[in-house]
Amino acid sequence: MRKSRATWLSRISTVEMLFTATVTLVASLIGSWLKQLPVLNLFGALILALILGMLLQFPIRIGYVGRNDARRAGVKDAAGLISNKLLRLGIILLGFKLNLHVLFTQGLKCLPIALVVVTFTIVVCYAIARALHIDPMLAILTAGGTGICGAAAVMGLSGAIKVSDERQNEKDDDITMAVAIVAIMGTVFALLEIALGPLTGMTHNQLGLVAGASLHEIAHAVAAGAAFGAVDIATIMKLSRVLMLVFAAIAIAVWWDRFHAEVEPDGKRSIAFPWFMLGFIAASIIGTFVPFVSGIAPHLVDAAYVVLGMAMAALGINVNFKAIASKGRKAVLASFLASILLTCLTMGIAVLFF
Template sequence: MHRITTIDMLVIALVTLVASLAGSALKSLPVLSMFGALIIALLIGMVAQFPIRRWYERGRSARVDGVRDGAGLISNKLLRLGIILLGFKLNLQILFTKGIVCLPIAAVVVTFAIVVTYAIARAFRVDPMLAILVAGGTGICGAAAVMGLSSAITVDEDREEEKQEDIMMAVAAVAIMGTVFALAEIVAGPLTGLSATQLGVVAGASLHEIAHAVAAGAAFGSVEIATIMKLSRVLMLVVASIVIALWWDRTQETPDSAGRRRIVFPWFMLGFIGASIVGSFVPGVSTIAPTLVDIAYVVLGMAMAALGITVNFRAIANRGRAAFLASFLASILLLGLAVAIAALVF
C-alpha cells in the first residue's frame, strides 16, 4: 500500500496517463497510425525520462527509487488489467464462424514464428529471455504479446532490471520490424498478383501489431479478413503464455535452496478469455465493449509509457542488435509462410 500512496507514484501515474492519452490521440495521424497508440505511448515515455531525471529526480536517491518503483508497479499491474480488458476486442462468435479457417492457420503461423525466431535469436547468442520475448512479439501481436508473455516469465530479484531491459528491446524490435514490413507489403502487395482477400490474409498472418494488419488490410480493401486473421493470432496469446510459462520453469528457472521451483501461471489470461466470452455472448455487453477496449488501450499505454521511463538506452545499443536482426530474418520467413498459405488456401 505504501508504494501506491506516494508523491512519486502520483507523478508517474499522471505522466504515463498523459503519454497514453497522447498516444491514443496521435495514432489517427497518417504516419503515426502505422505505429499504433501503444508504441507512441512508449516513445513518449522514453522522451519523458529526461525531464523527469533533470527536473524531478535531480539526483535525489529517494526520488530515483520512488520513480523506479512507481514505473515498475504501473508497468506490471496495469499491464494485466489492460490485457484482460483487451479480451473484449475478441468477438468469439465471428472467430468461430467467419474466422473458422483462420484459427488453425493462426496456430501454425504462431508456432512457426515463435520457434523459428527463438532459434535464430539463440543462434545469434541472444539470451533466452530476450529471445523468447522477441519470438512472442513477432509471432503473436507485437508489443502487447511481449508485455503479456513477460508476466509468464519469472526471474530472481537481481535480474529484474535485466528483464525490463529485455522487454524494452523486444518491444522496440517488433515495433520497428512490423512497421517496415507493413510498409513493404502495402507497396509490393498489389504487384504480386494475389487477390485482395489473399493480401488481407497475408497482412493478418504476417504483420506484428494489430495496427499494422488493419492499415495494410485497409490499403488492400480487405480490412475485415485481415482483422479476423490477426485476431485469430491474438487468441493464441493465451495458449502461448501458458506453454512458455511451463517451458521457462522447466528449462530456465533455478530451484530455491529447498529444491522448489517458482512457476508463475499467467492467471490474468483467464480474465482475457473471460472478457472475450462475456463480450461475445452476454446480451448488451457488445454495446459497451468498444468503450472497454478503449480503456484497455489507455491502461496498456500507461504500462508502455512506464516502461519507456525506465529504459536503459545503453543496454539497448549494446545488447539489442542481434535481437533486431533475428526479428528481421524471422519476419521474412513469416511473410513467406503467410504468402504460401494465402495462395494455397484462399
C-alpha cells in the same frame, strides 16, 4: 496478510506514485491521440506511449528527481509497479476485443492458419535468436511479439516469465527491446507489403489474409488490409493470431519453468503462471455473449489501450538505453529474418487455400 497490505499501501500512497501515474496517463492519452495521425497510425498507441515514456525519462531525471536519491528510488519503484500490474489489467481488458462468435464462424478457416504461423514463427525466431547468442528471455519475447501481436504479445508473454528481484531490471529492458524491435519490423514489413503486394498477382482477399497473418501489430494489419480493400479478412486473421496469445503464454510459462526457472534460496523454483490470461478469456466470453457488455466492449477496449499505454510509458521511464544498444542489434536481425520467413509462409498459404 496485514503486513502485505501495509506494504502495498506504502508503495502506492506516495507522492512519487501520484506523479508517475499522472505522467504515464498523460503519455498514454497523447499516444492514443497521436495514433490517429497519418504515418503514426502504423506505430499504434502502445509504441507511441513507450517512446514518450523514454523521452520523458530525461526531464523527469533533471527537473523532478535531481540529486534526491529517495525520489529517484520512489519513481523507479512506482514505474515498475505500474508497468507490472497495469499490463495484466490491460491484457484482461483487451479480451473484450475478441468476438468469439465471429472468430468461430467467419474466422473458422483462419484459426488453424493462426496456430500454424504462430507456432512456426515463435520456434523459428527463437532458434535464430539463440543461434545468434541472444539470451533466452529476450529471444522468447522477441519471438512472441513477432509471431503473435506485437507489443501486446510481448507484454502478455512477459507475465509467463518470473525472475528474481535482482533480474527485474534486466527483464524490463528486454521487454522494452522486444517491443521496440517488433514495432520497427512491423512497420517496415507493413510498408513493404502495401507497396509490393499488388505486384504479386494475388487477389485482394489473399493479400488481406497475408497482412493479417504476417504483420505484427493489429494497427499494421488493419492499415495494410485497408490498402488492399480487404480489411475484414485481415482483421479476422489478425484476431485469430491474438487468440493464440493465451495458449502461447501458458506453453511458454510451462517451458520457462522447465528449462529456465530460477532456484530460490530454500531450494524451490520460481514458477510463474499467467493467470491473467484466464481473465483475458473470460473477458472475451463476456464481451461476446452478454448483450449489455458487448454493447460497451469498444469502450472497454479503449480503456485497455489507455491502461497498457500507461504500462508502456512506465517501461520507457525506467529503460536502460545502454542495455538496449548493446543487446538489441542481434535481436533485430533475428526478428527480421523470421519476419521474411513468416511472410513467405503466409503467402504460400494464401495462394494454396484462398
